[in-house]
Amino acid sequence: MQFQEILRLLQNIDRRIIYSVLFVAVTFPFYIDWPPVRIEVSREVEDAYNVIESIPPHSNPLMISFDYDPASAAELTPMAEAVLHHCFSRGIRVLAISLQYSGLGAGIASDVVPRIAAEYGRKQNVDWAFLGFQPNAVIAMLQMGEDFKKTFPIDYYGTPVNEIPLMEPIQNYDQIPAVITLASTAVGEYWAVYPGSRYGLKVLAGLTAVYTADIQPFYQSGQISGILGGLKGAAEYEKRIDKIGDGTAGMRSQKTVHYMIILFIVIGNIAYLLSRRRG
Amino acid sequence: MDAALANPIWTILAGLVTLAIFSFLYRDNPLYKMAEHIAVGLSVGFLVVTYYNNVFRPKVWDNVLHNGQFDYLIPFFLGIILFTRFVPKIGWVSRWALAFYIGGFSGVSIPSTLEGRVLQQTEATIQPLLSIDSARSWSANFFATVDSTFLVVGTLACLVFFFFSLEHKGGIGRFAYFGRLCIMAGFGASFGYTVMARVSLLIGRIQYLTRDMVDSIGRLFG
Numbered sequence: 001m002q003f004q005e006i007l008r009l010l011q012n013i014d015r016r017i018i019y020s021v022l023f024v025a026v027t028f029p030f031y032i033d034w035p036p037v038r039i040e041v042s043r044e045v046e047d048a049y050n051v052i053e054s055i056p057p058h059s060n061p062l063m064i065s066f067d068y069d070p071a072s073a074a075e076l077t078p079m080a081e082a083v084l085h086h087c088f089s090r091g092i093r094v095l096a097i098s099l100q101y102s103g104l105g106a107g108i109a110s111d112v113v114p115r116i117a118a119e120y121g122r123k124q125n126v127d128w129a130f131l132g133f134q135p136n137a138v139i140a141m142l143q144m145g146e147d148f149k150k151t152f153p154i155d156y157y158g159t160p161v162n163e164i165p166l167m168e169p170i171q172n173y174d175q176i177p178a179v180i181t182l183a184s185t186a187v188g189e190y191w192a193v194y195p196g197s198r199y200g201l202k203v204l205a206g207l208t209a210v211y212t213a214d215i216q217p218f219y220q221s222g223q224i225s226g227i228l229g230g231l232k233g234a235a236e237y238e239k240r241i242d243k244i245g246d247g248t249a250g251m252r253s254q255k256t257v258h259y260m261i262i263l264f265i266v267i268g269n270i271a272y273l274l275s276r277r278r279g
Numbered sequence: 280m281d282a283a284l285a286n287p288i289w290t291i292l293a294g295l296v297t298l299a300i301f302s303f304l305y306r307d308n309p310l311y312k313m314a315e316h317i318a319v320g321l322s323v324g325f326l327v328v329t330y331y332n333n334v335f336r337p338k339v340w341d342n343v344l345h346n347g348q349f350d351y352l353i354p355f356f357l358g359i360i361l362f363t364r365f366v367p368k369i370g371w372v373s374r375w376a377l378a379f380y381i382g383g384f385s386g387v388s389i390p391s392t393l394e395g396r397v398l399q400q401t402e403a404t405i406q407p408l409l410s411i412d413s414a415r416s417w418s419a420n421f422f423a424t425v426d427s428t429f430l431v432v433g434t435l436a437c438l439v440f441f442f443f444s445l446e447h448k449g450g451i452g453r454f455a456y457f458g459r460l461c462i463m464a465g466f467g468a469s470f471g472y473t474v475m476a477r478v479s480l481l482i483g484r485i486q487y488l489t490r491d492m493v494d495s496i497g498r499l500f501g
Contacts, residue, residue: 019304026478026485074483075476102322103329133333142387153337193395209476213469220430221403223395230472231479250482257478 004278010271018264025260029252035259037251044219045236048180048204048226052083055177057091060169061128063179065191066098066109067137072184072208073108078234078247079206080108080182084116086241093166094128095176097152099137099187106133110156125159129166132156137187138194145173145199173199178225180204188215192223206233287495294492297484404434433461 029035041049055062064083068076087094096113098105109130117128131152134140143151148170149161161167169175173195181191181203188205192215195201202225205215209230218224228237231254234247299314339355342348357376364373408431410423436458439451447455 016305022481023485026482027489030486030489071480074481074486075479077483103326103333104322106329106333107325133329135330135334138384138388153341156333158332194391197395197399198391209472209479210469213465213472217400217403221399223399230475231482232475246483246486250479250486253482253485254475254478257481258474261474 004275007271007275007278010267011275013264013268021260022257025256026253029256030249033252035252035255037248037255039232039235039239039248039251041236041240042233044227044229045233045240046226048206048228049086049237049240051178051202051204051225052086052092052180053090055087055092058093060175060177061093061095061166062087063095063097063176064109064113065179065181065183065187066096066105066112067100067181067187068108068184068208069100069102069104070108074250075208075231075234076182076184076206077108077112078231078245078250079228079237080112081116081245082234082237082241082243082247083180083206083228084113085119085243085245086237088117088120088122088127089241091127095166095170096128096130098133099140100133100183100185101135101137103133103135106156125155125164125166127166129164130156131161138190141190141194142198145195145201147172173201176201178202178204180206182206183211184208186211186214189218192218196223204228287499290491290495291499294488294495297488301484404431406431433458437461 052062064080066080084094086092094113094117096109098109100106113128113130114124117124122128131148132155134151140151148167152161154160155164179191179195179201181188183191183205184207188207188211191201191203191205196203203223204226205218205224206228207215207230209232212227212229212233215224215227219227228234231247231250234245235251236247238245238247296314296317299310300318302308303311339351342351343355357379361373361376363369363371406427408424408428410427411420412423415423436454438458440455440458440462442455445451
């Protein structure tokens with residue numbers, strides 16, 4: 001095979017070969033402890049941890065908004081699990097809601113919250129409650145600023161909110177120490193702009209990596225008090241609470257795939273430059 | 280995710296549907312089409328049931344029929360007339376509901392957007408260029424000062440890049456070019472995060488296939 005032919009092939013690697021290599025690069029690290037990863041807790045994650053850590057046990061609940069659907073569960077469910085482990089291990093109460101427009105976030109919350117609560121023996125409606133889903137995130141956010149019980153007359157399981165002990169002291173955001181939105185859309189930003197700015201609610205954001213760069217200005221301005229960005233953010237939070245989960249497990253694969261992507265970029269560019277030099 | 284689908288049959292089925300979707304990476308095929316249609320159908324079914332249980336029943340049905348709050352019929356009526364779009368002759372009626380929605384939402388949204396997205400963001404860029412705190416080390420002070428200066432200069436440069444009343448020549452041109460570099464750096468960071476996000480999704484699915492699905496197969500046949 002001519003050298004020129006090899007250069008041409010390297011610039012046009014079949015996508016199926018690339019997919020296969022990526023598949024191996026993701027799968028391989030699950031079975032061997034390689035490559036080593038060093039997870040360092042960033043300032044954004046540390047700030048988020050400190051806000052949750054400062055909530056007194058058995059007092060008013062941390063609100064967790066499941067604003068994502070199954071397509072983003074790989075990134076955000078490890079985050080949700082890490083935050084829930086942190087809360088339930090310390091006796092911090094949790095008030096879960098979902099404002100993801102398709103309602104699928106409610107399905108995820110109804111799986112994750114009871115499961116982690118059961119690990120610590122936390123009681124439904126006393127230590128945690130799940131109010132369910134509301135459409136039109138902005139309107140729901142603003143309505144909760146006035147009255148939670150009007151926004152969510154019944155919880156996800158059909159119990160009237162008036163009969164939930166956890167909700168007794170909760171009228172509006174004044175009784176909520178902080179909210180963490182786990183979001184795969186611009187809903188994360190809405191939390192900062194509406195309840196954050198208008199009602200002074202302390203907002204934390206657990207976001208897919210796609211949205212992490214977009215939300216940074218809100219962290220810099222103080223409108224968001226802490227950020228968990230993508231799977232890396234989940235891994236950092238797991239390290240901070242000393243509880244290894246899917247976030248940490250995924251970082252090895254993440255590292256391997258990044259190596260592969262860089263390798264493909266370098267190979268493609270070298271082949272391009274050499275083929276151009278040879279005319 | 281393992282507890283979500285405690286029944287191993289459902290876990291295996293979900294894994295098979297994932298594999299069917301992945302088969303598109305090789306080429307389009309009937310298995311992929313079937314999985315795609317199942318996903319769309321299930322999503323819509325779930326959406327309808329969730330909206331009925333979480334929105335219609337507690338907010339309209341219960342309030343009107345059980346609590347006697349008939350004012351809830353007004354938004355219900357506005358919602359219903361949106362469907363007149365399906366009948367071309369009376370489709371114009373849906374504009375009433377849209378007009379009400381857009382007007383109300385604008386009134387709610389504009390002040391909050393100005394406050395949250397413009398005023399507070401502008402305020403965050405107005406800060407001292409020299410960031411010196413006696414409690415910090417000199418290197419921390421140095422980098423904090425570099426951060427503050429870069430933030431202010433970078434913001435101004437990006438604004439100048441989009442300022443077309445002056446020709447981008449000479450000093451203005453170089454400053455605008457610096458703004459362009461800042462914007463490109465921002466795009467680069469976003470793109471890097473996007474790659475990480477997409478890889479994370481693949482990791483999640485492969486974790487599901489190699490752990491949850493394999494475990495379920497073991498439980499079912501082991």
